[in-house]
Amino acid sequence: MEIPLVEPVLKSNDRLAALNRQRLRQAGLFTINLISSPGAGKTTLLEKTIPLLRGLGRRSAVLEGDLFTTLDAERIERTETPVVQINTRGGCHLDAALVGEALEKLDLRALDYLWIENVGNLVCPAGYDLGEDLTVVVLSTPEGDDKPAKYTPAFLRAEAVVLTKLDLLSLSGMDVNRLRQTLRRINPQLELIPVCARTGEGMDRWIAYLEQQFQQRTAIDKPIPQTHHRGA
Amino acid sequence: MHELSLVEAIARRIEADVAERGLQRVQRVRLAVGPLSGVLPHALDFAWRVRAEQPGPLARAQLCLEPTPVRARCLECGAQRTWEGGARLDFDQARAPDLDLDHCPRCGGGPLELVAGQELLILGYEAI
Numbered sequence: 300m301e302i303p304l305v306e307p308v309l310k311s312n313d314r315l316a317a318l319n320r321q322r323l324r325q326a327g328l329f330t331i332n333l334i335s336s337p338g339a340g341k342t343t344l345l346e347k348t349i350p351l352l353r354g355l356g357r358r359s360a361v362l363e364g365d366l367f368t369t370l371d372a373e374r375i376e377r378t379e380t381p382v383v384q385i386n387t388r389g390g391c392h393l394d395a396a397l398v399g400e401a402l403e404k405l406d407l408r409a410l411d412y413l414w415i416e417n418v419g420n421l422v423c424p425a426g427y428d429l430g431e432d433l434t435v436v437v438l439s440t441p442e443g444d445d446k447p448a449k450y451t452p453a454f455l456r457a458e459a460v461v462l463t464k465l466d467l468l469s470l471s472g473m474d475v476n477r478l479r480q481t482l483r484r485i486n487p488q489l490e491l492i493p494v495c496a497r498t499g500e501g502m503d504r505w506i507a508y509l510e511q512q513f514q515q516r517t518a519i520d521k522p523i524p525q526t527h528h529r530g531a
Numbered sequence: 532m533h534e535l536s537l538v539e540a541i542a543r544r545i546e547a548d549v550a551e552r553g554l555q556r557v558q559r560v561r562l563a564v565g566p567l568s569g570v571l572p573h574a575l576d577f578a579w580r581v582r583a584e585q586p587g588p589l590a591r592a593q594l595c596l597e598p599t600p601v602r603a604r605c606l607e608c609g610a611q612r613t614w615e616g617g618a619r620l621d622f623d624q625a626r627a628p629d630l631d632l633d634h635c636p637r638c639g640g641g642p643l644e645l646v647a648g649q650e651l652l653i654l655g656y657e658a659i
């Protein structure tokens with residue numbers, strides 16, 4: 300007997316992701332899912348980005364997806380940022396259920412930005428909606444300009460690509476123009492933001508992009524909270 | 532290797548449906564896999580064969596993967612463009628060397644919007 304049963308394999312993940320999204324938006328949070336291959340520079344980018352946002356009065360928290368260790372979470376903690384470790388126990392990606400559980404451990408109302416550092420992997424995370432507002436692929440110059448053609452689903456999912464390790468550009472053989480062309484073919488709307496987390500180059504444009512997206516996406520446009528040392 | 536967790540999701544969904552309908556044994560499960568789904572058919576196949584060794588209604592059931600084309604629609608003129616599987620769009624590698632959503636071959640404008648090719652869908656199953 301032939302039984303028709305047409306439904307997405309990841310339907311239950313998508314449903315949980317929609318719940319996460321609703322909950323995060325209601326709390327006025329702007330959520331970013333960071334995807335990259337291992338070692339591209341996600342944690343370093345966060346270590347540099349979060350203090351810059353704090354300077355603008357924006358409060359961040361981080362969900363750290365990691366296979367087994369707490370190393371990245373410890374690095375984030377040193378920036379005095381709330382962090383929740385999500386160990387996937389060898390799982391190659393975060394899913395919406397893991398993120399939903401982790402949200403229980405945060406005071407969402409006290410936050411503006413929620414960062415999700417996905418497990419270092421350019422393939423598997425691409426299929427899993429977590430409930431984020433923005434997906435950002437972090438691509439480092441030594442990885443080469445052919446990555447969007449080889450790992451297309453991640454770049455289809457993303458709204459922006461942060462090209463990191465600009466200080467290594469001349470050593471890497473990465474052709475930024477070729478990268479730009481490939482990205483345009485695959486995802487014409489994608490934003491390409493070159494930065495160097497080490498020297499701070501390009502970070503101003505990255506922050507400006509985030510703030511613009513933040514204001515566009517958060518349903519209730521919260522005013523920037525005033526900190527005391529800023530005076531009235 | 533998220534194919535393992537995908538297979539588990541498929542297996543549980545089918546097992547629940549089989550139990551609900553009071554069926555006994557599944558012979559075949561049909562799945563639509565888009566070239567841009569990020570799924571490696573070989574890995575999915577392998578994970579399925581491991582799962583189908585377990586006792587239960589899915590024991591020795593086959594998994595049939597039905598490849599789907601990539602299709603995009605021009606946002607300017609509405610023309611559809613299709614990339615079939617095979618050499619030009621390497622299904623196994625989930626690569627899309629040919630994909631171009633920036634230029635419409637009909638009107639020269641663009642961009643194009645993907646309408647198919649990213650899906651990973653259970654289509655149905657055969658059971659007794």
Ligand SMILES: Nc1nc2c(ncn2[C@@H]2O[C@H](COP(=O)(O)OP(=O)(O)OP(=O)(O)O)[C@@H](O)[C@H]2O)c(=O)[nH]1
Nearest residue numbers: 336337338339340341342343419463464495496497
């Ligand atoms: N030269 C240079 N090195 C960088 C830069 N950003 C990060 N790195 C180095 O790259 C290595 C990996 O950086 P991480 O930030 O740990 O990368 P990650 O993506 O978080 O890695 P996983 O979480 O393990 O996938 C570290 O040794 C960093 O110091 C940069 O802009 N320039």
Ligand SMILES: [Mg+2]
Nearest residue numbers: 341342371416
């Ligand atoms: Mg990291």
Ligand SMILES: [Zn+2]
Nearest residue numbers: 605608635638
């Ligand atoms: Zn057109």
